[in-house]
Amino acid sequence: MRERSLAEPVGRAGRGRVACAVAPAVVALAHIGPAVTWLPGLRRRWFPGLAGQGRPDHVALTFDDGPDPVSTPHFLDALGGLGVRATFFVLGENVVRHPELSREMVRRGHELGVHGWRHDRPWLPSPGRDARDLxxxxxxxxxxxxxxxxxxxxxxxxxxxxxxxxxxxRAGLRPVLWTAWGKDWRRDATPESVRAAVAADLRGGGTVLLHDADHASAPGSWRAALGALPGLVADCRVTGLVVGPLAEHGMTGEDGPRTRR
Incomplete structure (x- = not known):
């Protein structure tokens, strides 16, 4: 009886230690679990709304990480010359730093989406910070x-x-990723490589991701995306696809952990 009475507290303590060790892993898994939607194939098949799948005769053109006074004006001029409007996912800190450029983007008919306050890495759970920053x-x-x-x-x-x-x-925003990207953030990116990377995955109804700034990319890499723009737009138009912002993309429904059954 003595051995049993001594063993029971030890067992409870052991279970407590196991629970304490497992709890952080469970929290981390719950935090990062939805990030599997980053995988393009899974996203396009099971979460088409999140992937940015819209009407079949349209392609949504989107840009991340601006506005930047060095690079973004070049994109505005290029898009104006092509007769194309786009959606720019902007960083809050850049909007505050460059308010007149942000207003110019809207004046030229482009749509602004939110890319966060700054380009943070998301690996550690911080729901309070995420809510405040967004x-x-x-x-x-x-x-x-x-x-x-x-x-x-x-x-x-x-x-x-x-x-x-x-x-x-909480912010009343709908998450949208992409179906095709140009891998234009890389140091070795060229207009040709960006155009080919987009073309490999682009279909009617798709959403294209490019970058109008090198805020989180190799310095000067934005020039590859800029150089690829005329060819990308031409590729779409020759197949009868209209290029425009997400506002005109005709997306319906919503994908997310709370809405899917």
Missing amino acids: LRAAEAVREVTGRDGPRWYRPSYGVLTSGRWAAAR
Whole structure:
């Protein structure tokens, strides 16, 4: 009886230690689990709304990480010459630093979405910070542009954690990733490589990801995306596809952990 009475407290303590060790792993898994939607094949098949799948005769053209006074004006001029409007996912800190450029983007007919306050890495759970930063970024876009508010949210690195899902809902934003990207952030990117990378995955109804700034990319890499633009637009138009912003993309429904059954 003595051995048993001594063993029982030890067993409870052991279980407590196991629970304490497992709890952080469970929290981390719950935090990062939704990020599997980063995988392009899975996203396109099971989460078409999140992937940015729209009407079959349209392609949504989107840019991340701006605005930047060095690079973004070149994209505005190029898009103006092509007769194309796009959606720019902007960082709140850049909007505040460059309010006049942000207003010019809207004046030229482009749409601003939210890319976060800054280009943070999302690996550690921080739901309070996620909510504050996303609301702050959305408010910055509203104040600078004078519009009712942005509609779209694309998380930095395309990693949509549970905290970012919840923060987007609180801010009234719909998360949208992409179906095709140009890999234009790389140091070795060229206009030809960007065009080929997009073409490999682009279909009618797709959403294209490019970058109008090198905020989180190799220095000067934005020039590869800029050089690829005329060819990308031509590729779409020759197959009868219209290029425009997400607002005209005809997306319906919503994908996310709380809405799918």
